[in-house]
Amino acid sequence: MRDKGCAFASCSRAPCHCEAHQVIPWAHGGTTDLDNLVLLCSAHHRLLHRSDWTLRMVNGLPEFTPPEFVDPWRRSRSNRHTAQPRAA
Template identity: 50%
Template sequence: MALVARDGGCSCPGCDRAPTWCERHHVIRWKDGGLTILGNLTLLCLHHHRNFLDRGWQVRINTDGLPEWIPPKYLDRDQKPLINNRILARIRQHPLLT
């Protein structure tokens, strides 16, 4: 429930898929010892869950506890982290979510 409250759907920037279309993604892979805790999870729609690594994207949980996406260098030389606008709007409305 906390994951749905924080992400509200797919956390990939620009994606608007609802939580019912999403799967939990372990930022540090479960098979590599990643824990199934909020600080290591984000919601991803099936498309982004299957394709983001192949396209050079990375996801991490920032110091505010929010999923942020690092674009590949071919899209952004500086690799500036991006956060889904829906997540930012939810945090502005409910600051206790962080």
């Protein structure tokens, strides 16, 4: 398993406090498989749905990009503590 808790940068919530989130929503052609799902705590799940934060997968790991008002350079952030590449 890749996600060992909330995948959002700097979050340490355990998997039992997380929900699955589709990187590419089903309504936009996303699939319900592990390569398109990340674990997020409810606070970060809501943040992604209700703000301008974006999520994308890079080399099999989730990367979060903040809106410009949070970071004018919009530097991507990852949580390397709870997300590990999946074994092939």
